[in-house]
Amino acid sequence: MPTMNIIQAVNDALRLEMRRDPDVVVMGEDVGKFGGVFRATQGLYDEFGADRVMDTPLAEGGIIGTALGMALYGLRPVPEIQFADFIFPAFDQIVNEVAKYRYRSAGQYSCPMVIRTPYGGGIKGGHYHSQSPETHFVHTAGLKVVVPSNPYDAKGMLISAIRDPDPVLFFEPKRVYRAAKGEVPEGEYQVPIGKAKVTREGSALTLVAWGSMWHEAEQAAREAEAEGIDCEVIDLRSLQPLDTDTLVQSVKKTGRAIVVHEAPRTCGFGAELAAILQEKCFLHLEAPITRVTGFDTPFPYTLENEYLPRAPRVLKAIREVVSY
Amino acid sequence: MRREHEVGAVPRRQRGNHREWEPGRFVKEFPLYRLVAEDGELVGPPDEVTLSDAEVLKLYELMVLNRALDERMITLQRQGRIGFYIGSIGEEASILGSAAAMDEQDWIFPCYREHGAALMRGMPLVTFLCELFGNAGDALKGRQMPCHEAWRPGRFTSISSPISTQISHAVGAAWAARLKGDPMVAITYFGEGGTSAHDFHTGLNFAAVRKLPVVFICRNNGWAISVPRERQTGSETIAQKAIAYGMRGERVDGNDLLAVHAATRRARARAAAGEGPTLIECVTYRVEGHSTSDDPRAYRPAELVEPWKRKDPLLRMRRFLARRGALDDAGDERIRAGVREELQRVLKEAEAFAPKPPLESLFEDVYAEPTPLLREQLAELEAAVAADPRVANPRHSDA
Numbered sequence: 001m002p003t004m005n006i007i008q009a010v011n012d013a014l015r016l017e018m019r020r021d022p023d024v025v026v027m028g029e030d031v032g033k034f035g036g037v038f039r040a041t042q043g044l045y046d047e048f049g050a051d052r053v054m055d056t057p058l059a060e061g062g063i064i065g066t067a068l069g070m071a072l073y074g075l076r077p078v079p080e081i082q083f084a085d086f087i088f089p090a091f092d093q094i095v096n097e098v099a100k101y102r103y104r105s106a107g108q109y110s111c112p113m114v115i116r117t118p119y120g121g122g123i124k125g126g127h128y129h130s131q132s133p134e135t136h137f138v139h140t141a142g143l144k145v146v147v148p149s150n151p152y153d154a155k156g157m158l159i160s161a162i163r164d165p166d167p168v169l170f171f172e173p174k175r176v177y178r179a180a181k182g183e184v185p186e187g188e189y190q191v192p193i194g195k196a197k198v199t200r201e202g203s204a205l206t207l208v209a210w211g212s213m214w215h216e217a218e219q220a221a222r223e224a225e226a227e228g229i230d231c232e233v234i235d236l237r238s239l240q241p242l243d244t245d246t247l248v249q250s251v252k253k254t255g256r257a258i259v260v261h262e263a264p265r266t267c268g269f270g271a272e273l274a275a276i277l278q279e280k281c282f283l284h285l286e287a288p289i290t291r292v293t294g295f296d297t298p299f300p301y302t303l304e305n306e307y308l309p310r311a312p313r314v315l316k317a318i319r320e321v322v323s324y
Numbered sequence: 325m326r327r328e329h330e331v332g333a334v335p336r337r338q339r340g341n342h343r344e345w346e347p348g349r350f351v352k353e354f355p356l357y358r359l360v361a362e363d364g365e366l367v368g369p370p371d372e373v374t375l376s377d378a379e380v381l382k383l384y385e386l387m388v389l390n391r392a393l394d395e396r397m398i399t400l401q402r403q404g405r406i407g408f409y410i411g412s413i414g415e416e417a418s419i420l421g422s423a424a425a426m427d428e429q430d431w432i433f434p435c436y437r438e439h440g441a442a443l444m445r446g447m448p449l450v451t452f453l454c455e456l457f458g459n460a461g462d463a464l465k466g467r468q469m470p471c472h473e474a475w476r477p478g479r480f481t482s483i484s485s486p487i488s489t490q491i492s493h494a495v496g497a498a499w500a501a502r503l504k505g506d507p508m509v510a511i512t513y514f515g516e517g518g519t520s521a522h523d524f525h526t527g528l529n530f531a532a533v534r535k536l537p538v539v540f541i542c543r544n545n546g547w548a549i550s551v552p553r554e555r556q557t558g559s560e561t562i563a564q565k566a567i568a569y570g571m572r573g574e575r576v577d578g579n580d581l582l583a584v585h586a587a588t589r590r591a592r593a594r595a596a597a598g599e600g601p602t603l604i605e606c607v608t609y610r611v612e613g614h615s616t617s618d619d620p621r622a623y624r625p626a627e628l629v630e631p632w633k634r635k636d637p638l639l640r641m642r643r644f645l646a647r648r649g650a651l652d653d654a655g656d657e658r659i660r661a662g663v664r665e666e667l668q669r670v671l672k673e674a675e676a677f678a679p680k681p682p683l684e685s686l687f688e689d690v691y692a693e694p695t696p697l698l699r700e701q702l703a704e705l706e707a708a709v710a711a712d713p714r715v716a717n718p719r720h721s722d723a
Contacts (some may be wrong), residue, residue, distance in 0.1 A: 025503065029446075051503055057533055061524030062492050069510075071495020072481065073431070075503065089522070096486050097493070104484065106464045106687045108476035141690050163694035194695070241695035 156191030364643025445478025517548025578606030
């Protein structure tokens with residue numbers, strides 16, 4: 001089985017889906033001949049041509065609005081937003097148009113598309129190449145939101161997303177784009193959207209994370225194990241739809257939960273998870289559900305390591321939660 | 325990283341390579357295209373007329389229906405029978421003339437005044453009325469406020485309230501049709517206020533870059549709610565904006581059904597031939613308020629409106645048809661009586677539906693399949709309604 005990084009896995013999924021379905025098209029800024037600033041669409045232009053791998057003018061709102069029209073007409077567009085930080089010019093199109101089109105036309109129309117975008121900090125990107133805006137989209141009915149953490153899931157979930165009848169936001173963890181390597185099967189396979197994965201079993205507490213922060217949670221769990229604390233780690237993978245069953249089952253077992261995400265804490269997705277878990281696991285809880293997150297500041301440049309909820313901060317929270 | 329800013333750039337002294345601003349230049353460059361004068365006389369070249377008298381008569385009947393519908397629904401809103409209405413009084417020629425110029429396979433991406441185009445594309449009047457009521461007969465399951473219809477069988481897309489967002493949808497559909505090799509041309513509508521919104525810029529830019537088959541119809545009705553056209557753009561005309569995008573622009577008398585039809589027909593032919601998109605400015609006037617929620621007396625002197633009432637597009641077509649011997653007073657009265665009777669009958673039909681769609685429909689169509697959390701929320705709501713029916717009342721003390 002070949003070893004790939006996340007970029008290669010994404011590229012492989014796009015290539016396979018474009019070969020399978022002539023309606024799948026890729027569009028965005030620099031995605032054509034250049035192959036994308038992160039190389040995720042490398043080689044697609046040569047194989048599928050300028051009609052299916054389309055460089056667009058530099059306007060995210062236009063990219064998503066145009067993709068919507070394409071989807072209405074029967075294509076399966078996969079628009080790329082070069083950095084998640086630049087998704088906001090398209091926010092109106094995503095929130096008011098893409099998300100509501102099926103609902104507002106009572107199913108007469110739908111606009112399935114996969115909006116791929118690299119997100120997250122830790123690459124010395126400052127305010128505008130580091131943000132994690134997933135919560136804005138989870139909060140919008142009609143969108144699916146997924147965040148793979150590794151190459152296997154990236155490929156399988158991207159294939160599932162392209163075949164999904166609903167619009168999917170596909171957040172790619174750019175900090176581990178190349179660092180996260182793993183075995184990836186050749187050919188097509190799907191990882192279902194809406195299913196979390198227990199990546200480490202344990203009984204002391206449940207760590208929930210996604211994307212690049214899953215790697216920090218795993219690292220913290222390994223270090224905690226050396227201290228005799230066996231953590232269960234859940235890679236959430238899909239924020240909408242949410243796999244509540246897997247979360248509830250785990251927290252009922254461990255009685256303790258820590259949510260790790262790099263977006264700011266207030267109204268971050270950790271707040272939603274904490275609310276759901278206390279609603280559904282109240283009598284099983286042994287400690288307050290704890291959040292280890294980015295802070296309520298814009299994403300910083302020089303102090304980004306301090307800002308990010310990396311393994312040492314997670315480990316500190318683990319110690320506090322088990323001794324509560 | 326991209327998007328680096330040029331820091332500390334010093335503005336260069338004007339070196340005289342700019343073009344002098346000549347007031348009035350674009351009004352001359354984009355003369356108002358007109359075929360029929362206000363008195364109904366054909367004043368344009370007869371070979372540019374693209375409609376037979378029979379076709380004009382049919383469109384005139386639809387204009388009469390559209391007008392009567394708008395007037396009746398405004399009354400209904402005042403009676404409290406519907407919550408809101410936004411129509412096209414005075415703008416019927418701009419809408420119906422252009423929509424009629426498109427071929428059957430073409431897609432329409434409307435703003436929120438193109439109800440006449442939806443009816444033209446086969447949306448049953450009763451379906452439109454049920455959308456206004458949001459009742460059990462509403463094809464949209466009561467989800468949108470009035471006048472936000474959608475009609476897929478007629479390739480009339482779904483209406484949203486944000487301004488100009490539909491423009492890039494039209495561009496995308498045209499792009500998709502080209503990729504699929506379909507002879508489809510997309511048409512999209514917006515007001516002159518909409519030309520200030522970013523989707524106007526991105527839409528026209530994307531379309532021109534790829535020479536996509538799109539017809540952009542700007543209904544320049546002079547007003548964006550209370551803001552007059554002069555406060556919307558510094559351009560003398562809307563049509564001239566086409567130049568900067570690299571496409572053809574045309575300025576048309578929007579109250580002249582024949583001129584709008586002929587101009588749109590030409591634009592459609594160019595689009596279909598791969599010659600790219602066209603921006604058509606239909607110069608018309610919003611003789612009523614923006615919607616039933618608006619009272620223009622607060623910001624617009626009545627004398628501004630009077631001249632436009634004389635330019636009424638229905639009156640002009642009626643005079644045109646009369647001059648051609650295609651419609652006399654008795655014939656016109658027959659049309660109007662028929663429309664009144666139809667409206668009365670269909671209104672009764674629409675009001676006979678149950679006032680609300682079923683409860684569970686609230687949770688349908690968010691996704692192709694409801695998520696587990698949506699199922700939970702439906703169960704929660706059903707239990708709440710069962711426990712206390714006042715949940716469904718606007719004021720719980722009404723129960």
